[in-house]
Amino acid sequence: MDQLFALVVAVPLLAAAAISAAGPLLSGRRQVLDATAIGVAAAVAVMLAVIMVRTAGGDEVYWFGGFRPARGIAIGIDFEAGPLSSGLASLAAVLVTAAMTFSWRYFEGVATYYHALMLIFLAGIIGFCLTGDIFDLFVWFELMGVAAYALTAYRPEERGPIQGALNFAITNSVGAYLSLSGIALIYGRTGALNMAQIGVFIDRHPLDRLVVVAFLLIISGLLIKSAIVPFHFWLADAHAVAPTPVCVLFSGVMVELGLYGIARVYWSMFGQALGHRAAISHLFLALGVLTAVTGALFCFRERHIKRLLAFSTISHAGMFLAGIALLTPLGLAGAAVYVAGHGLVKAALFLCTGIVLHRLGSVNETWLHGRGRHLRVTGVVFTAAGLGLADLPPFGTFLGKGYIDTSAGAHGLPWIIAVFLACTILAGGAVLRVAGGVFYGLGDAPSEDPEMARAAAEETSETASGKQRTPLTMIIPPAVLVLAALVIGVITRLGPVVQAAAIRFEDQAGYNATVLAGAHIAHPVAIAAAEPTGITAADVLAGTGSALGAVILALAALYWRRLPVLRRGYEPGVGLTEPLRRFQSGVVNDYVTWIVLGLACLGGICALAIGLLGSV
Amino acid sequence: MTAAVVTPYTVPVGMMDALQITILVLVAAGATAVVLVRDRVRQVVVLSVYGILLAVLFLAFQAPDVTLSELTVGAVALPIVLLLALAKVRKKEE
């Protein structure tokens, strides 16, 4: 049974190599290629789900090459699987399956490389989720990155993809090298690469500057990958131009993986050494709130549907980060459920956008206004997914967001609830505005923003023919994903189970014992008391309220100009982001500048917050 | 694992031979030169020299394996790939 751990990475990699080797033979047989890729992704999803269920009662460790640790020193590389890590990997595999099914009829002339790169991307994600070795984490991070850069530039005949891929690759590579520097730094101190072993070492020694610097450097690459402000600029450039099925993975899991990496690094290496200081928690909460607000404002302002969805992802990434930064089991559990719910509905939204692009040849909201009326099923799915994004009960997003709110409220941060409510309404409202305008022709077309119109006009159809009807293989995946997001929300036992998994994830001593001593931890020690996971009437009210708010905001945006009182030509959202827009310049030099400045500031704050400056 | 890891080979601190210091200075200068040379083709040549300097440094760090890699990749393969790319984009410039 243990061999599952090796197979979940080896199978997609071998399949990618096989597809590539057999490329010339398969050139006329797309179906074989598609079926292989879908089959492999689905099989991997099932294997990971099995691991997830199996590890619910205790994490499991797998040592590659059979090199088990002796006397607390690891000489090999291990996979450490718990329900949260394998669950996230499983979500990725599900989304790859959906994306590959969608592209069955979507891309007509794709070469074998598309399938191979998607499977390699998946293998990178899985390795990243499960590994227990910090350098191995970097290797899979890079593998994921290289496959993602190549997939972003999949349509090199256009300008946008090339430019987006360049910005993506350069910013993320800088981040990866900073992370590697951090790994080298911590290795120079501890002489270990196994995360548990490093954690044990630095916890036994007094906290000093090297540990703080290494922590910040290691997470810098992950902060960039997860598009936390001010490291987020590359994301909209890349997400807006990547092929739609690839966007599903970028928004659905890749951003979240960066956050998972931060949580993993914190809870298996640095958490105890840093002493779970309130200062650290507050720093990351602030980053999360800043990201959530910035993303939501940009999202509402946007007219290019893929960019709009990308900014909504940034906003959600901020909320996930805040959930993790609460350093409570319920906060982490909320983030996990929220990631799953968001990943499913966001994937559905991107796939529906892909259908719109396929049928109507545009992603410009203004131009599309009222032109999607005949896409009835797509419209229903898109609207449902939009409501899910606005946390309508009983979607999984509602549950996850509710847990983060509960935990924040219980820990003296009730204002976060209000801020996040506003962000959700803004982002959800923007998506529902698109739904109402494009699919139902409600109200007036939103005004054209000349700059955005140019960007949206550039986006030509990714497909060649077959625009008369939507193939079933394109509409079924988003419909199933939305249903799955609903199912997550109605599983009654989900809350306690995920919270138990979060307690396990946050139990660093338990993690260390599992990895280094092969212990089976049946009862992990909670870092903070478990909180009630039941859904109260107030929760339902809040969720319904946020969805209702989003609907009202969407309608207001669509009918604004018809309101007699305010007929001043004013458009909601205009002007809100003007000062910020200048930062989103598209020049990679600027982006790297902000990364450097942002890291310098974070470093300074960390150093001060931990109070080390005096003790140098 | 014991609290403080006992180093099996205790060596005096701060012993660095002159060779290592010299090459480190050269490497720092080389990196600066690579960045500051703005002529593309010349920059690739400087990069190749920088690759050789790094290779020598790695030899001084007792890493012959990495030396060999750095020589084949940093000093030969990458400059060639870069020159090919430059040849491709050269035409429309100036």
Place this chain on the structure above:
Amino acid sequence: MTPTQRRWVFLAGVAGLVAFYLWGLLGLPGFGNYPGPYGFVINRVAVAQTNATGVVSAVNFDYRGFDTVGEEFILFAAAAGVATVLRRLRGERERPAVDEAADRNVPPTSGAVRMVALLFTGPLVVVGWWLASHAQANPSGGFQGGVILATTFILIYLSGEFLVFKRFSPVDLTDAVEAVGAAGFAAVGVSAVAMGLPYLQDFLPLGTVPGAVSSSGTIALISFFVGLEVAAAFTLIVGELLEQTLLIRQGDG
């Protein structure tokens, strides 16, 4: 931002970042005082456990072999990406290079250069092959060997035989070799799984002579596959770039 603004913002940022970085670096034990234990433990046990006298190769292909699987696929993905991005697009056609700067005087490749370049290819193939297959003993291994093998391709180009070479090394074949190399490594690991051992566990018998090719179990085998993969990936990348430079022209140009 204007370049000037950017420069000032950056200088402020980089001063802070590098200061922070150095502040942390100064917390290291000092150059030459690596504290262990990882490397020291490996140095002690590697020869006995793997029969490889080159410990770096033992780490790369055995103890941390799983990293190398990922590393090979990074190269594989990059080669696939290069091939994808540089694939021939609509409106581009193949045309041998015609020098567009008519006034440039390019001397033809001299016979001597051709001779020297071609003379080098033979020894380089041998050296590359040897490096790729002797990972267990010396500072060498699949990666360096593979790059050197790929360098022979470049030499053949230097000798002006690219168009000939292209006929003999169709992209499909290089592709297949690359895939076999990458898959081979992963498959060696899976073979161990099939035998009920942990992934990548060395399942070949160790010989009696430390450092001999046949003595180090799977290390030599993996190194060979890595060499294959690397050589093919580099050949593919250089080949794509050569094709771009020499053959692909835009529109009807």
Place this chain on the structure above:
Amino acid sequence: MQFFPFIVVGWILGIGLYGIVTSRHLIHQIVCLIVVQSSTYVLLLGVGYVTGAVAPYFYDVPVRTPAVDPVVQALALTDVVVEAAVTALLLSFAIQAHKRFGTLDPQELASLKG
């Protein structure tokens, strides 16, 4: 003096980042990214160095001979491969960018993107 190699690492990182930020040509920028990455090799090999020790090869020396850390060398090897892979991919992007935009200045690329 025992921190001199690490100070050089900081310098290489800083100057490489400076190159990326001030670059007006994509290929120049990619070369600067190579410089940034090269700082990680020096750091890796620097932290694993042991004064007076031999390289980790025991072909003709006894196993107990003090040797430098082989692990960082293996990591640096992986790092070199990553460098080669990322550079090749970025160059292919740059070639396409030149075809589509006719320029390789990041500033102009952003304004021409549409």
